[in-house]
């Protein structure tokens with residue numbers, strides 16, 4: 001007689017389904033921007049059509065020390081359709097832990113910074129210095145990918161220096177290690193911002209790789225975006241300084257046509273940023289102090305916007321990226337409000353910030369800006385410096 005059958009043990013629960021792949025291909029990304037990519041500004045860009053947003057670079061060492069300022073960089077808003085946390089470190093274990101922290105706080109993906117050119121970062125073996133060690137980059141990505149269910153992406157430059165342009169092999173190592181997408185800023189670490197971004201090299205990587213390659217560098221207008229997309233074959237684009245100068249650039253790219261806002265409409269955008277800041281930072285003294293610092297910082301980019309209609313500037317853009325041109329300041333024939341918004345002086349940005357922050361309504365914001373414009377003396381014949389900065393990526 002056979003032994004009575006023991007009931008089968010209950011089937012183990014199905015493993016959780018892998019998360020659906022994120023819509024990285026054919027998307028518009030707001031670049032990771034230290035200082036500039038704060039939560040209210042990211043929301044403003046989302047309202048204008050950014051589909052993927054990346055947080056400011058978070059240093060894992062500081063996260064592991066429980067530094068609250070670093071933890072603030074992991075925070076996103078439900079309005080952000082696809083937010084990723086960017087991490088900087090060089091240890092597989094630390095990055096695995098950093099990725100877990102990002103995932104636990106709601107990030108939809110986690111990005112490894114391999115582009116930061118700043119000495120303070122590269123001398124520790126982080127950021128762009130990783131480009132010199134493709135094998136190490138691969139191990140870091142593998143470790144992050146094993147630690148979390150969300151996709152892991154990586155942001156690269158072309159290489160460390162012009163004679164060390166190894167982005168093609170680094171990109172291959174990243175894909176083989178499990179990266180879900182690769183963003184490429186088309187310059188080397190040594191070039192910083194001095195040269196035009198090389199979209200042909202970005203295109204060569206895109207042609208070789210099976211995962212989305214996100215092109216980045218020098219996009220200031222919708223027609224430059226169109227030309228670079230066509231030339232390189234990438235479908236996803238990442239905007240950095242262009243989005244800081246004109247957050248509405250996302251809308252222009254999505255609609256494929258330019259929007260040249262009036263000064264009044266630009267005050268409306270500033271006002272919207274003030275509203276979003278108020279919601280995030282709060283209206284108490286501490287919150288307003290932070291809002292003041294960020295708004296004045298943003299004005300240092302926003303004031304650089306100039307109308308660059310395609311019909312007039314497409315030929316020049318074909319020669320050299322428009323972001324590198326020096327724009328004349330609007331002269332006395334232009335409306336005072338336009339001159340106020342283009343004023344490059346730090347003191348003006350601070351006065352404008354102080355005028356905008358306490359305004360209860362958009363109409364009052366406009367009224368105050370008009371009054372301020374009427375009271376300012378502008379510099380004649382001055383020229384705006386180009387948009388070069390010393391940022392983290």
Ligand SMILES: Cc1cc2nc3c(=O)[nH]c(=O)nc-3n(C[C@H](O)[C@H](O)[C@H](O)COP(=O)(O)O)c2cc1C
Nearest residue numbers: 031032033034057185217218239240241391392393
């Ligand atoms: C103010 C500022 C801050 C930046 N911070 C970061 C950062 O935290 N992480 C990063 O990978 N890149 C950073 N970058 C680099 C940008 O993400 C982007 O790669 C670079 O600006 C080139 O794109 P663009 O020509 O569209 O500006 C920063 C750039 C700027 C201007």
